[in-house]
Amino acid sequence: MSTDPEHRCGQVALVGRPNVGKSSLLNRLLGQKISIVTHKAQTTRHRIQGIHNLPGAQIVFIDTPGIHAAGNALGRYMNQAARGAMQDADIVVLVTDATRWTAQDEVVLAAARDSGRPVGWVLNKIDRVHPRTRLLAIIAEGRERAPFAFIVPLSAQQGDNLASLEQELAAHLPVGPALFEEDIPTDRSERFIAAELLREQLLLHLHEELPYGMTVEIERFVRTDTGLELGAVIWVARESHKGMVIGKQGEQLKRIGRAARLEISAQWQEPVFLSLWVKVRENWADEPALLTRFGYD
Ligand SMILES: Nc1nc2c(ncn2[C@@H]2O[C@H](COP(=O)(O)OP(=O)(O)O)[C@@H](O)[C@H]2O)c(=O)[nH]1
Ligand SMILES: [Mg+2]
Numbered sequence: 492m493s494t495d496p497e498h499r500c501g502q503v504a505l506v507g508r509p510n511v512g513k514s515s516l517l518n519r520l521l522g523q524k525i526s527i528v529t530h531k532a533q534t535t536r537h538r539i540q541g542i543h544n545l546p547g548a549q550i551v552f553i554d555t556p557g558i559h560a561a562g563n564a565l566g567r568y569m570n571q572a573a574r575g576a577m578q579d580a581d582i583v584v585l586v587t588d589a590t591r592w593t594a595q596d597e598v599v600l601a602a603a604r605d606s607g608r609p610v611g612w613v614l615n616k617i618d619r620v621h622p623r624t625r626l627l628a629i630i631a632e633g634r635e636r637a638p639f640a641f642i643v644p645l646s647a648q649q650g651d652n653l654a655s656l657e658q659e660l661a662a663h664l665p666v667g668p669a670l671f672e673e674d675i676p677t678d679r680s681e682r683f684i685a686a687e688l689l690r691e692q693l694l695l696h697l698h699e700e701l702p703y704g705m706t707v708e709i710e711r712f713v714r715t716d717t718g719l720e721l722g723a724v725i726w727v728a729r730e731s732h733k734g735m736v737i738g739k740q741g742e743q744l745k746r747i748g749r750a751a752r753l754e755i756s757a758q759w760q761e762p763v764f765l766s767l768w769v770k771v772r773e774n775w776a777d778e779p780a781l782l783t784r785f786g787y788d
Contacts, residue, residue, distance in 0.1 A: 494668075499548040501581035501664035506573055506603055508595035509533055509557030511586045512615040516647040517541045517554045520657070524758065525677040525684065526554045527691035533557070533703055534694060536565070536787065538572040540678040542671045548661040549669040553580060558599045565776040568787045577606035582640065582663050584656075589614035589629060589644060600637060609640040609663060613656060618646040681759070682712045683786065688758060689723055689751040689765075693736070696747050701735060704728035706775065706785045711766075718762030721755070725769045726785070728776065733769050744769065 505513040509532035518524045521541050527534055533556065541552040553576040556569035577583050583603045587596050603610045612633065620626055626644050634642065641659040645652035677684075686707040694702045704727060711722030727733050737744045748767050756763040775781040782788065 495547060497547065497666060498668055499661055499664040500551070500667045500669050502551045502553055502579055503582045503584055503660055503664075504553045504555060504573075504576040504580035504608075505584050505586055506555050506577060507557060507586035507599055508593065509559055511557070511588045512647045513557070513586045514554050516586060516613070516615060516645075517552050519647045519650055520552070520653060521676055523676060525679065527687045527694075529691060529694045531694050531702070532559065533569070534691070536569055536572075537679075537683075538576050542676055542678075543657075544669070544673050545657055545661055548664060549671065549673075550657070550660050550664065551670060558602060559595070563776045564779065564782060565787060568782060574602060574606075577603060577608060580606070580608055581665055582611060582660060583608045584611045584613055584660075586613045586615055588619075589617045589626065590619050592633065597636075604637060610637060611641045611643070611659060611663070612637075612639045614642070614644040615647050617644045617651065618649050682709050684758065685709055685712065685721060685755050686723065686786075688754045689725075689747075689767075692747050692751040692754065693725065696743065696750070697736065701727075701732060704732060704776065705736075706787075708785055714761075718764060719755070719759065720764045722766045723768070725767060726772050726775055727769060728771070728773055730771050733771055736769050 507513050514526035514528045514535050517526050520543050525541050526539050535554060535556045539554040543550040555573035555576045558570055558573050561567045561570050583606055585600055585603050630642055640663055643656045643659055645656060686709045690707045693705055706726045708724045710724055713720045725736060727736060744767060748765055752763045752765045
């Protein structure tokens with residue numbers, strides 16, 4: 492670990508409404524997938540730390556669920572995860588979609604300012620702004636909304652202008668030694684990431700509201716000579732949902748299982764044996780004991 496007296500280290504909370512690209516940005520900065528990404532809202536349910544080491548600085552990112560209007564205990568847990576992350580952070584980064592500013596962005600900005608932390612603004616998805624010069628007007632307008640510590644337009648997907656964000660963050664972090672060993676990319680366990688990679692495939696394969704009522708529990712996670720053996724339960728809230736997850740002759744569940752196995756296998760570059768069960772538990776998303784058991788604490 493560094494003994495450099497100028498070394499900087501601190502926590503950076505990534506906040507924003509769902510779907511603006513917070514998790515994509517984190518994965519891109521870290522160069523690996525630690526937080527799942529889909530085109531659907533509520534993909535990220537937890538607070539996830541990603542540790543990014545630069546020459547002279549260690550940035551501990553906290554990816555958060557998008558702040559939204561919560562309808563149940565799970566939703567409140569998610570919003571709390573985002574607000575709690577801001578309290579713990581040295582810097583709050585508000586992420587928005589550069590192509591538009593919405594009322595939801597306004598709500599998150601207000602929460603970010605309430606945290607009392609310096610707030611930086613990242614305009615993501617600039618690959619969708621045409622012509623690129625339009626950004627100048629968008630930034631000029633946005634600058635009026637708050638005294639941002641810094642403003643960085645970038646594209647997480649294209650990897651465009653990420654270095655500017657790294658520089659701004661490093662410059663605004665407090666001086667201090669690294670908090671984490673350099674080879675640890677996240678505070679989350681492999682078991683957690685495996686569950687998330689399976690949930691990502693559920694989000695991608697199932698329609699509409701269905702995935703929002705689901706969660707994944709990893710019951711078995713064992714490394715053997717031949718590979719990684721995983722046993723997972725997909726918990727759904729209704730008997731009818733169970734049928735939809737399994738599909739005709741089990742085809743849907745097979746597709747999901749195959750896709751998840753490939754993703755998990757790619758994550759750790761080893762063969763994966765995945766067994767899936769689908770079980771029904773009504774109201775799990777409103778029962779504190781179950782939320783704790785499923786990792787939402
Ligand atoms: N065009 C474009 N799409 C992006 C970019 N970053 C993320 N996305 C897409 O936006 C969607 C939401 O991304 P995600 O990281 O899950 O957003 P989060 O909910 O804020 O964490 C996904 O479909 C991403 O592929 C970007 O820079 N450009
Ligand atoms: Mg996310």
